[in-house]
Amino acid sequence: MLSDLTEIEQEVNSFSVTNASELESFRIMFISRNGRITKLFDELKNISKEEKPAVGKKLNDIKKLAEGKYNSLKEKLADSSAVKETMDLTLPPAEFSVGREHLISQTLQQMVKIFREIGFKVTDGPELEEEFYNFDALNTPYYHPSRDMQDTYYIQNNVDKDKKYVLRTHTSPVQIRTMLNNKPPLRIISPGKVFRNETVTYKNYFMFHQLEGLYVDKNVSMRDLKGVLSYFFKKFYGENTKIRFIPSFFPFTEPSGQVDITCFICSGKGCKTCKETGWLEVGGCGMVDPNVFKAVDIDPEEFTGFAFGMGLERITMMKYGIKDIRILYQNDIRFLDQF
Ligand SMILES: [Zn+2]
16 A cells, blocks of 8 residues: 555656646546545555554645645646736727718718608608509609600519519609508608619619608698708708709609709809809709699699609719719728718
């Protein structure tokens, strides 16, 4: 038994650890309840009376040796890992970048806020739209030449043969859906994506955003239309902004107008951006055509209304002097970071 003890003593002395799990192996091997040293204490009862004192003493010494070694190794490990995990709590925190709203979304939020303040409610409609809502109900039957004004994406439909679908070419179908489901008075804006089969250039893109407005009530006139748009553009571009209407054509309004505002870069004096005219085109508008009212079962003798539409990309690009529409959708962080 004494030779066993000498062997264990040597093993304890030469045992070295570099991490916590090796230290734990040491503990289990020598000093745990089932460890080799503890087991030898159990065997003491089988030893003769004469030998017992010497063996007992030696065993106690080894137990103390192992426990001492365990404690000092544990301290040593704790010290070295403390060095590794040293941190300076006075250092400033690492910078992390926060995302932000896309430029078009920012413009959209600003526009919506202004219209909400004067009582317009935001409505929404599907981007995959029935041809009926996108064209027919807007006084644009299939034979109507004005359908060629918009290059349309027609969607193949093998499920429901009675309906034809398109990617909406404007947000105007939301007007139709709203008027079919609600009775006047109506005061809505509907912002959203629209799609046209255009060749992509610096000024055209196959997808862009429109904001559409509609106001239907008794005795709504052109004067109300001009008042609302004038209010909006003064809020959006500044108090000195003036607007003017130029005759135009849309199948769903009569009369129809193009909306111009005074150039906010030269204040109307004439510059490169406004091609020396002092005016910038910002959208279309008009009084709702009686045929559109008939299509949605509203009596055009009783109600009148106006509608207007604006392109968000155009308005945003003018505001920030952006020359190429494509840059808005290239996700270039160097560009987006500036706004
Ligand atoms: Zn100008």
